[in-house]
Amino acid sequence: MVTTTVRTATTDEQPKVLCLDYRTPVTTAASRARRIGAGCWRKRKAKARAAAAPVALPGLSGRGGPGQTGPDLLDDDQDGEDDLR
Template identity: 65%
Template sequence: MTADEPTEVLCLHCDTPVMTAVSRARRVGEGCWRKARAEARARSAPVPLPGLAGHGDRAGLDGPSLLDHLPGDGTDGP
């Protein structure tokens, strides 16, 4: 091996040699990177909570709003 050749870098997940410069920098192979990203996206997907569905923009607000005390004629006070 000469000084110009890159050293072999193994994937941290599966111990196979990585091929691209980006993979070498991450130390994770392309396949393992895709799997890890897919798992991360699946974990971060929004999940509807029970009891909050069907409330529109007032999800979780069962009491009065901060704007309920304002009059409907556009003035700032009673």
């Protein structure tokens, strides 16, 4: 019987990885792979979301706005009768 021992590297044995934004050491595996610290990553994501938010999609500009081609499905029936029979 052959036994194999798998040895994982500890943080002391791993090369030092610095954050690209603040040049501080990053410790988690995800941060090391991105080369961006967790706090900097949250700031970057928030900034990207804020920049992408004001995009208006065609036809979704609001009730009765430009781009709406048909009747508003949320309008009440004018004669009080249900059109579905």
